[in-house]
Amino acid sequence: MNDIISRGKPIELDSLAPVLRELVAAQRYAVLATWGAERVSLNLMAEAVAENSRSLTLATERTTPKYDNLKGNARVCLLVDSRANQSGDTQTAMALTIGGVAEEVAGAAHEVL
DSSP: OOOEEETTEEEOGGGSOHHHHHHHHHOSEEEEEEEOSSSEEEEEEEEEEOTTSSOEEEOOOTTSHHHHHHHHOOEEEEEEEOOOSSTTHHHHOOEEEEEEEOOOOOHHHHHHO
16 A cells, blocks of 8 residues: 555655554555446455555465456545444544555565565
8 A cells, every 4th residue: 555645645654643654554454445337345454554654565376356446546535444343432432534546566566565
């Protein structure tokens, strides 16, 4: 996933409020929204924040509908939240929606993953 976007401009995680930065860094999973030919598709994904705090990394097989969606339209939304599937979540959980443009990792960066 490319940079986090706010009003069309890239922002760094470090510029987010500390509580939001901690939310993104602490969560192992997020919900990825991709656009297919006929509908929006939502997928639970493992995610990792890059060391430079400028991007998030998600992995998927090239044989999935999700990958086809990303190749057809690279615009994505990612929902990161702190819910624990407990009744108190409605009062205490936080959620952050991140919009951006996905790009496939290639070259030396791909080998690192």
